[in-house]
Amino acid sequence: MLRRLYYVIFAAALALAWPGRPAVAQTPTPAATAPAAGKPAIAKAGLATSPPVADAGWRADLDRRIRAVDARFSGELGVHVQRLDDGAQYGFRADEIWYLASGVKVPIAIAVLREVEQGWLTLDTQVTLLDSDIVDGAGRTNGHRAGDRLTVAWLLDQMIVYSDNTASDLLIRTVGLGQVNRVAAELIARDVRITTLADVRRLAYGMFHPGAAGLRGQDMLALQRAGAGQARVRRLAQLLGVTTDDFLLPDLDSAFESYYATHANSGTLRDFGRMLAALQAGEALEPESTQYLLDVMARVQTGKQRIRAGLPADARFAHKTGTQYRRICDAGIASLPTRDGSAPVHVVIAACARGASTAASERAMRELGAAVTASGVLDPPRLPHLPTR
DSSP, rough: HHHHHHHHHHHHHHSSSTTTTOOOOOOOOTTTTTTOOTTTOOOOOOOOOOOOOOOOHHHHHHHHHHHHHHHHHHEEEEEEEEEETTTOOOEETTTTTOOOOOGGGGHHHHHHHHHHHHSSSSSEEEEEEOGGOSSSSSSSGGOOOTOOEEEEEHHHHHHHSOOOOOHHHHHHHHHOOHHHHHHHHHOTTTTTTOOOOOHHHHHHTTOGGGGGGOOOHHHHHHHTTTTHHHHHHHHHHHHTOOOOOGGGSSSSHHHHHHHHHHTTTEHHHHHHHHHHHHTTSSSSOOHHHHHHHHHHTTTTOSSSHHHHHHHTTEEEEEEEEEEEEEEEEEEEEOOOTTTTTOOOOOOEEEEEEEEEHHHHHHHHHHHHHHHHHHHHHHHHHOOOOOOOO
16 A cells, blocks of 8 residues: 555656656756756747648548558557648647657757857867766667767767667756757747656656666666566666565556656657757758758668658658657658759658557558658649640
8 A cells, every 4th residue: 555655656756846857876967947057048039830731632541541550550659740841731649648769869969959059069079978877778879988078979970870878868968958858848849858868767667666766877787688578677676675576566567657657758749740840941950050960860770660661762761769668759851852853842750659569660660651652742742734725
């Protein structure tokens, strides 16, 4: 009974106390409500109003195809698609709250590049890696030692192209979590709450036991090496010096579902698509920074079997993937080269899947990409036929 009462109180505290973090003996992360000392807020001018939505015959065809993909999928699929030439949109569960996983690295990158634009940083600025920055995950940053100095440009590449979590947390520490959340509030939605990637782990494992608030980087690496399922649960108990009988929840499914219910690092796909549209339109960054970030996103190496696999081979897809326990996402801006050399149509595609294995979810994403292609969303607008005299 006491455990159940603690869980209710703990979950409620997580939902309210954002974007703070559990107290641990390491370098504190700046609060989301306070910018870095001496730095002005870096919000951009107000976003331009979207153009009127034109009639789009592709939406009915895309809807039929997406519903067929969702019917075959053992989990749930969410989709937001928007053509940026005429503003026409399509959504399938697009207004539900979805866990964005590493999709939050896009607003992190925007916050960093805004500081570059304002002269607080340059792409060549070297940042010192600390032990407190280390998180499990892909990328090469963990191959470096604490004390090594790494450039902002290299860290941005690692964060976006390889979804490196340690690079992400180092960049968050550099600009301040408050600046990152200001970008998210401005470009995504006011109630989006982004945490460090290390705190994702602490908060998820904290659903088992409050002692998880003190997990260090090396502890997270040890948990990753333990594998998935109950092996990780047992390793967590060892690291915390307790037994699994002391845990509030029985398994990873329960712990992560409870964490997702806090809506940290979450938002609607329509709102996330709004940020991507603003980025493409030059409303999030200055032109040079916009092109820089889109080019980095076009080189993403993760999620090759997701949306990109269903798009035409010559399509450009500047995107960011995200992967977490029984959750995956893929979101970006797709375009096709035109035969006459005219400007291509840019299409925002934002999708998430939940409740299924990574393999099944990636197959659904691939089928989503194929559905977008087949429905003609990426095709240039057809010119009206003029009768000859």
